[in-house]
Amino acid sequence: MQSIDRVQLESCARQIADAGRELGALGWTPATSSNFSMRLDAGHAAVTISGRDKGRLDIDDIMVVDLEGRAVGTDARPSAETALHTQLYRRFPGAGAVLHTHSRTQTVASRLFAGRGVIRLEGWELQKAIAGTTTHESVLDVPVFPNAQDMSVLVRAVDAWLDAGKPLHGYLIDGHGIYTWGRDMPETRRHLEAFEFLLGCELDLLRLRGESGLQRPF
Numbered sequence: 001m002q003s004i005d006r007v008q009l010e011s012c013a014r015q016i017a018d019a020g021r022e023l024g025a026l027g028w029t030p031a032t033s034s035n036f037s038m039r040l041d042a043g044h045a046a047v048t049i050s051g052r053d054k055g056r057l058d059i060d061d062i063m064v065v066d067l068e069g070r071a072v073g074t075d076a077r078p079s080a081e082t083a084l085h086t087q088l089y090r091r092f093p094g095a096g097a098v099l100h101t102h103s104r105t106q107t108v109a110s111r112l113f114a115g116r117g118v119i120r121l122e123g124w125e126l127q128k129a130i131a132g133t134t135t136h137e138s139v140l141d142v143p144v145f146p147n148a149q150d151m152s153v154l155v156r157a158v159d160a161w162l163d164a165g166k167p168l169h170g171y172l173i174d175g176h177g178i179y180t181w182g183r184d185m186p187e188t189r190r191h192l193e194a195f196e197f198l199l200g201c202e203l204d205l206l207r208l209r210g211e212s213g214l215q216r217p218f
């Protein structure tokens with residue numbers, strides 16, 4: 001087994017703890033919810049230990065898992081949703097960080113659009129914050145997967161979307177929150193902030209247009 005680079009692990013743990021503190025201050029990680037990770041190498045990731053207050057993480061609150069989600073070098077229990085992180089590292093070799101949060105905006109949007117199964121973002125300048133998007137004249141589909149306590153169910157839903165060849169930069173889980181990722185922590189933070197902003201805009205439009213807004217065709 002490849003040995004873990006301790007310097008890199010500490011650097012990743014600090015980046016994760018810093019992100020947690022800032023996202024927690026925004027109110028996006030209520031009541032110990034949310035989980036974060038960073039890729040360490042081709043076969044390992046650093047991930048938050050389950051149940052910790054994500055707004056007050058210390059580097060000791062971060063542990064190592066292999067890409068099957070098994071703990072490495074510790075008896076600590078990784079995030080209950082580790083399988084969703086490791087799936088993304090397996091499916092996106094360029095992914096270096098994954099952030100999952102539970103903001104109000106993300107959670108309300110997930111419920112409101114669960115029936116459609118997708119939120120279609122189009123025409124927003126901020127779509128360009130998503131890597132590879134160069135114009136507001138683009139379509140960014142954010143799927144809303146049904147929530148499940150069995151992570152294998154969620155893993156299958158994400159696999160099915162990807163296996164259908166559909167682009168994916170982030171997804172919502174109904175009544176739960178968002179997952180997004182990027183090549184490193186700054187890009188992943190940018191993606192998370194962009195999704196939060198765009199979902200908030202969609203919710204504002206619905207409020208201003210009234211309930212019938214949800215009937216509007218794509």
Ligand SMILES: CSC[C@@H](O)[C@@H](O)C(=O)COP(=O)(O)O
Pocket residue numbers: 031032033034035048049050051052078079080081100
């Ligand atoms: C505290 S409720 C939220 C959890 O059930 C879960 O969705 C979550 O995001 C955090 O789980 P964790 O195991 O701490 O990584």
Ligand SMILES: [Zn+2]
Pocket residue numbers: 033034035081100102176177
């Ligand atoms: Zn969660």
